[in-house]
Amino acid sequence: MNTHRIKFAAIASAFALAGGLGLAAAPAATAAPAPGAFAVSSIGKLPSTIKLTKSTKEHAFTVSLTGTPADAGYTDSNGDGAYVSYRATTADYSSWYKATRVSTVVKKANVIQPTIWGPTTAFATGTVAGFTLRVSPYTTPGKYNVSVPITQSQSVGYDPTTKVTRWVTKTVTIVAPAAVGKSQTSYSSNTWKTGQTAKITVRAPEFKKGAKAYLYYRAPGAKKFKVVAKKKFTKAKYSRVTVTLKSKKLRVGGRAYVKVSKNKYAKAYKFKSQKIKRMY
Known part of the structure; x- marks a missing residue:
C-alpha cells in the first residue's frame, strides 16, 4: 500500500510541475499605447x-x-x-x-x-x-x-x-513690393488750359488705403521736381481706392509724375515723369 501511494504522489507532482512550466511560458499581452500620445x-x-x-x-x-x-x-x-x-x-x-x-x-x-x-x-x-x-x-x-x-x-x-x-x-x-503695387495702379488726367486746374485721378488697389498720392512737377528750365498736390487714399469702393490731385501750376513743356507712398504691408512706388504737351 505504501509503495502504490508513493508512486501516485510522484506522478501527480510530475503533472503539477509540467503544468506550472506551461503557464510560465505563455506570452504576456502587449499593452497598447495611450491615445493622443x-x-x-x-x-x-x-x-x-x-x-x-x-x-x-x-x-x-x-x-x-x-x-x-x-x-x-x-x-x-x-x-x-x-x-x-x-x-x-x-x-x-x-x-x-x-x-x-x-x-x-x-x-x-x-x-x-x-x-x-x-x-x-x-x-x-x-x-x-x-x-x-x-x-x-x-x-x-x-x-x-x-x-x-x-x-x-x-x-x-x-x-x-x-x-x-x-x-x-x-x-x-x-x-506688396513696389512692382506689384505699381502694376495694379493707374492714373489719368483731364485736359486744361493754362491757368486752369489740372486734375489727375489716381486709382490704386484697396491695400493702399491710408497711403498718400503725390503729384510732382518740374517747370520748364527748372532743375528739381516739387510737390504741387497730395491726397490720402481713404474710402474704398469695389476693392479700389481713388483720389484726384489738383493743381493750377502745370504748364506746357514742364514734366510731372505721380508717386504713391508706403503704408502698412505695402511699399512706395512712383511712375516715370511725363512731359506736358499741348493737345490742340
Missing part, C-alpha cells in the same frame, strides 16, 4: 515674410510630427497593440489646413487669402512634407496664421476608434 511641434521651411510677385507662387513647407508610430496599411503592422494612423484634418473632417486673416488694411469682406494645399492620405511620424502655401498676385497683403490640424486615429481590437486632434500654427506676413 503625439506632438505637432512646428511648421518648417516657410518664411515669416513673403513678398507678392506678378505671378502665383507656391511656398512648400513641412510639419514636424512625433509620437506613437503609425502603422502601415490598415492593421497593427508594428505589433504595439494598437492600429494608429495620422491625417491632416480634424476628427470629423470638417476642417483641413487653412490660412486665417490676422491683420490687413483691406476690410475683412474684401480680403483675398492665400490658400493651402497638403496631403489628404495618411502619413507617418517624422517630417511630413507635401504642404504648400499658394500666394497669387492678388492675395491681400497682411498678417495671416497658417494652421494645420493633425488627427491621430487609434483603435485596439474591436474597440471604438479614438481620435485626438492637435493644431500647429505659424504667423506669416505677406507684403
